[in-house]
Amino acid sequence: MTRSISLLLLGLLALSAALLLPLVSDSRFLTLFLTQLAVMVTFAMSYNVLLGQTGLLSFGHAVYFGGGVFAALYLITAIGGGALALPLEFVPLGGALAGLAMAAVLGLVSVRRAGTTFAMISLGMAELITAAAMVFPSVFGGEQGVSTDRMVDVTLTGLGYGRPSEIYLLVLVWALVSVALMVFLSRSPLGRMANAVRDNPQRVEFLGYDPYWIRFLQFCIAGTFAGLAGSLFALTFEIANAEVFGLRTSANVLIATYLGGITYVLGPVVGAFVVLLLELNLARITDAWLFYYGLLFLAIILFAPRGLTGILAGLPGALRRHGPASCLRRALVWGPAVLSGLVGGVMLVELSYHLSNSFDPSDPLRLFWRDVDATNWGVWALALGACALSAALVLRARRGGRRPQVVAAPMVEEGS
Amino acid sequence: MDTFAFAVVNGLLYGMLLFMLASGLTLIFSLMGVLNFAHASFFMLGAYFAFQLSSVGNFWLGLVLAPLLVGLLGATVERYGLRVVHRHGHVAELLFTFGLAYLIEELVRLVWGRQPVPYRIPEALDFPLFSIGGIDYSAYRGFMFAIAVLVFLGLLALLKRTRVGLMVQAALSHPDVLWALGHNVPRLFMLVFGGGVALAGLAGVIGGNYLVTEPGMAHQMGTILFVIVVFGGLGSLLGAFLASILIGILQTLMVAFDGTLTDLVVGLGGAAPQATGPFHEIWTITPANLAPVLPYLLLVVLLIVRPRGLLGTRET
């Protein structure tokens, strides 16, 4: 017990050290990464208020994020121009209010039904808002977008917020407050009843609650924090155009949240971290990173519906149940199969991408730390060979792993 | 008047094309409860496959092979993807097809690049069929129309005359009855998913060169498609048909006409409003500007007034 508490303390200490690093370090990359992470975590957590807690799959959460973005952009400009005597630190409140207002209006129509209908309405709403925003460049700035300058005179702390580390501090504080609030809300009676609505809305009706009203309130909470996240985005980047409302933004937060694991309160934090890491690192190495990203998402849906957090959380239990020796054996059987498949797959993807998208296909392609010629059949053969090897290894591993599955089957029957 | 007639004919054609997609989507939804988010992605694959096949052989090869390939791919996806996530419920299935749409779009970018590909109308059909008021109506449009009508009739015959069709019909009206009948339901699912997706592929083959074959076409078509099936009432074939034609004609008509609120105000004898300030564009928007917004506006209004859709009976 004491050991786990000291471990927790150590972890917290390490986390706060990492979070405060940008204040002393000069690394712009690290500062920007952590700022973006804070924005993304807030946004993903707000999305999970819908998906994980209430069981509402939305394809239009970017609408409320975007509302916060533009509200904040105009607020900052108004403060800078002296039209408004609000300290810059309180701009996120404006973003939250904008998100809340939009969610309250659009939510009335959206949450009448759950499931597929809700998903489709959210998509329709998002397309409507995006298309409408494109029609009004006077407000949303068209292609160039709307920009602002966050270096204003009215601040609470006296900080100028010109330096990335200063704005990082502001974003971090708001993100931490938001996350704490959302965790608190998930434990309130409303949060608990939202879980009940997610599991079985019909039963909730017979316990004195109106599922529509629960969904609506949760929708408003999600919208509020999405708006707040949007304002943090605006404070960080000081520019945005109407595309922020679009499906790409919504898809991004959906994928990040789901990758992290929607059944865990802090799953979206893990998801946001991984997605941002992939985005910033993978995008520098390969142009096909979105493809890998989509592949990872599909793999998680198919094989690990509890997300990356679920995999991590399941590891200690699996170790205890099967013993370290058995786990190691399985890793040794599956490891090479997965690895060779990954290598072969990545080679195929990179080669075909190079062939179809580069100016001159015979230009050398940097692949696994070596220059290769994509027009050379040998490389392709190698890639296909790795894939074939992987398939053979998977087949063998499955044959070896069939026995424990048979033992497990009756247990499932009993439980259901 | 001629522009009007022309727009209606074009709108009807576009509507028929939409219905080729919407019918498959509706059948899949009624039977399996899955709204296939990737439906338009299979439409896109149909177009790209046809382009590839026509650059190797000719258009007719693509016309025959591409839908088959897409259907085969669809059946595989159903067997090894959808069926796996089925036990996690409809939200998981919807998520899966969403991820699939995402992946297919990236795959297309990967293989064929970001720019539109030169998928062209076959030369044999590249001549004016007739002309109204000096505007030519191309033979290829007539050909598309014929295919769409053939598909429509074929679908009707399939549903009314065959055993599979009867089972699908039974499932359309009473979703639970299928399991009670004790047929091979998983195989039926695979068949209908593959078939519906093949239909989308066929629409891609004949529509890809009429529209533009590029990686964004799935998203563009997909969202309109969802508007249609929700608008028509989830699960209603007739509703999907009416909604397809309605939206097809409406969108084409709006692009064909111009005129703004300013024109209206001036026409009524008022002074032209000042074009400054936020939202000033409202005075200068043409119907063509509004064409992309309209389907969603219709959808939202309909959902407020009649959540079941045009002809739907089910609400979820």
Place this chain on the structure above:
Amino acid sequence: MMTASAPALSIRDLHKDFGAAQIIRGISLDVREGSFHAVIGPNGAGKSTFFNLISGRFAPTSGKILLGDTDISGMRPYRINRLGLSRSFQITNIFNEMSVFENIRCALMWPGRAGYCFWRRASGYRRIGAEAERLIDEIGLSARAGEKAGNLSYAEQRALEVGMTIAGDARVLLFDEPTAGMNHNEVEQFAGFLRKVAVGRTVMMVEHDMNVVFSLADRVSVLVYGQIIATGTPEEIRQDPAVREAYLGAEA
């Protein structure tokens, strides 16, 4: 026994059609305060539909349902529940992803005046928490309180279902086949539990097991093809020739 107290539940000429099919064809019935009233009848007689009408899942085609003095016909289920009528389901209807404790606590939230509150923690409602623990003890699931409801055995899930129904002191309880799918021992145990629960409340129950019906109920109604053909004490129902012919005879 035959005092003239007002009925807890009063049904007046209730009809329900689904399209052309008339499922409930004119039911009138008074359920006295404090009685244990069983509804029996052959399969497809409309017993479940009858319960669904009373609890608000379906709106009646015509007719009235009075809970005390309040007309509840056509009301949404959550409003009927707030007026003091609670029901269980024939097919177990619980929150699978949540723990046993959470399931029971959800059922106590509204009666415990937690409402849609989001500014307090759920665990801050001490009375609700204590009542949940007491109730879990009563239904014999104390050892499983932390377990996910979806992982419980069938009999345990049935107990949880009934536990959620009786939570919150509703005056009128509807049990839809509470012992369905249980084995003999479990049924006996469960009947004893139901008897305890019924004390001080008005209970209506649809049940197939005649032993349970005749050991628990003080009034029995026989529903056949959407109409009640007889109502009386268990003894009277046993003797009624029409009932014997329509139902009990066919059963034996």
